[in-house]
Amino acid sequence: MLRLYFARGTCALASHIALAEAGADYTVERIDFKANQQNSADYLAVNPKGRVPALVTERGILTETPAILAFVAQSFPKAKLAPLDDAFAFAQVQAFNSYLCSTVHVAHAHRVRGSRWASEESSFADMKRKVPQTIGACFAMIEDKMLREPWVMGEQYTICDPYLYTIATWLEGDGVEIAKYPKLADHYHRMAERAAVKKALVEQG
Amino acid sequence: MLRLYFARGTCALASHIALAEAGADYTVERIDFKANQQNSADYLAVNPKGRVPALVTERGILTETPAILAFVAQSFPKAKLAPLDDAFAFAQVQAFNSYLCSTVHVAHAHRVRGSRWASEESSFADMKRKVPQTIGACFAMIEDKMLREPWVMGEQYTICDPYLYTIATWLEGDGVEIAKYPKLADHYHRMAERAAVKKALVEQG
Numbered sequence: 001m002l003r004l005y006f007a008r009g010t011c012a013l014a015s016h017i018a019l020a021e022a023g024a025d026y027t028v029e030r031i032d033f034k035a036n037q038q039n040s041a042d043y044l045a046v047n048p049k050g051r052v053p054a055l056v057t058e059r060g061i062l063t064e065t066p067a068i069l070a071f072v073a074q075s076f077p078k079a080k081l082a083p084l085d086d087a088f089a090f091a092q093v094q095a096f097n098s099y100l101c102s103t104v105h106v107a108h109a110h111r112v113r114g115s116r117w118a119s120e121e122s123s124f125a126d127m128k129r130k131v132p133q134t135i136g137a138c139f140a141m142i143e144d145k146m147l148r149e150p151w152v153m154g155e156q157y158t159i160c161d162p163y164l165y166t167i168a169t170w171l172e173g174d175g176v177e178i179a180k181y182p183k184l185a186d187h188y189h190r191m192a193e194r195a196a197v198k199k200a201l202v203e204q205g
Numbered sequence: 206m207l208r209l210y211f212a213r214g215t216c217a218l219a220s221h222i223a224l225a226e227a228g229a230d231y232t233v234e235r236i237d238f239k240a241n242q243q244n245s246a247d248y249l250a251v252n253p254k255g256r257v258p259a260l261v262t263e264r265g266i267l268t269e270t271p272a273i274l275a276f277v278a279q280s281f282p283k284a285k286l287a288p289l290d291d292a293f294a295f296a297q298v299q300a301f302n303s304y305l306c307s308t309v310h311v312a313h314a315h316r317v318r319g320s321r322w323a324s325e326e327s328s329f330a331d332m333k334r335k336v337p338q339t340i341g342a343c344f345a346m347i348e349d350k351m352l353r354e355p356w357v358m359g360e361q362y363t364i365c366d367p368y369l370y371t372i373a374t375w376l377e378g379d380g381v382e383i384a385k386y387p388k389l390a391d392h393y394h395r396m397a398e399r400a401a402v403k404k405a406l407v408e409q410g
Contacts (some may be wrong), residue, residue, distance in 0.1 A: 007252055019258035037318035042224065048346065048349075048350045049304070049308075049346065057293060058292070059293040059299075062293070062296050062297070062300055063300050063304075064299070064300040064303035064304055065301045065303070066271065066299060067296045067297075067299035067300035067303050068296065068300075070295070070296065071292055071293065071295075071296035071299075073294050074292035074295070074296075087276055087279035087280050088262060088264040088265070088267070088276065088379045090275070090276075091267050091272045091273065091275065091279075092265075092267070092272075093271070094271060094275055094276075095267055095268050095272035096273050097272075098252070098269035098271045098303070098306060099268075099269055100387070101306070101307040102269070102305060102306040102307040102310065102311065105255075105307065106307065106311050106322075107321075107322065110258070110323075114211060116312075116322075116327060116339070117311075117312065117315045117322070117332055117335060118315075118331040118332050118335055119326070119331055119334070119335055119340065120328075120331045121327065122325070122327060122331075123325075123327070123328040123332065126323040126324055126327075126328040127322055127323050127328065129324070130322060130324055133322070134322065136410055141253065141254065144253075145366045174246045186384075203261040204318040
């Protein structure tokens with residue numbers, strides 16, 4: 001039995017959807033960011049980085065969304081969530097997810113997590129003002145250069161799709177209109193109709 | 206034949222070392238960041254993101270360090286650069302590399318790339334001042350919670366090692382003394398003695 005620690009509105013939704021898509025036997029445990037529960041002693045024992053997601057497995061605890069997504073794909077090969085027998089195609093999946101974690105998620109985090117990288121209120125305000133521009137540029141790049149259809153990698157639904165969907169749920173708060181990116185908007189609506197997405201959203205409460 | 210685009214002093218060194226460790230047949234091509242060559246039309250045709258590394262393969266072009274590293278490990282299994290037949294152990298490797306790309310590299314980038322996330326000179330200065338603290342915290346986390354010995358994952362040298370070494374080469378410029386982290390300092394020196402590391406550094410000129 002796998003146990004996923006998540007917080008609402010975070011990238012942990014991507015791993016949650018992937019577990020649901022895989023038909024995995026899992027439970028979820030909510031961490032309350034408003035109460036700073038991610039920095040409680042109990043949770044730091046699970047993930048010393050004080051972040052979500054964290055996935056408790058029989059072998060130990062895994063963190064970091066791209067790693068968990070690939071683990072789910074490899075652990076449940078029948079779900080065909082990644083091209084496991086093709087190193088190049090697998091690397092394309094991983095490159096997309098790596099871009100989401102190291103560039104897109106990071107750009108988004110500057111809206112409310114500026115204190116990770118600066119100390120002055122004026123800097124936080126400056127960072128926050130730039131988010132619509134940086135996130136807009138990221139999503140233009142995805143729309144124009146990366147996103148195939150109907151899924152990120154084309155005909156085959158992969159672990160890229162729940163991750164992109166999860167980050168796209170942040171667009172409105174980031175001041176970016178998804179309607180400017182027609183392929184992305186279609187992808188978002190296509191995702192929202194999937195049973196695994198609906199299941200995960202219900203389970204997150 | 207693989208072709209790796211790199212720039213000096215960047216994270217592309219990690220992929221370069223991995224190719225050398227794998228015994229791959231490869232060439233390297235230098236991109237001159239001082240001349241802004243990464244944003245030239247020619248290079249944007251290789252990588253629309255205007256970043257390094259980019260790896261040209263027979264099947265197409267790959268980007269993003271964690272994806273390229275896993276690709277090298279999977280493409281050259283005899284080099285044993287990752288635990289390819291163990292999804293959990295592979296996920297641990299990936300989690301480490303994902304932390305380097307999305308947290309450690311990002312913290313470092315605030316020293317000279319503040320304009321990615323803000324617009325005011327005062328914000329850039331504020332970000333730069335905080336880098337010794339943020340990078341110091343990252344390396345304390347790696348030292349205390351992640352780094353086994355003699356290699357990142359223990360007895361087995363993996364694609365985590367060239368990536369950690371590459372980012373550790375930035376420590377002095379980031380205002381962090383590696384000597385504060387004895388296991389990391391040992392790892393750094395152990396890496397510097399490897400033939401593949403020496404080869405890659407010579408090839409980068």
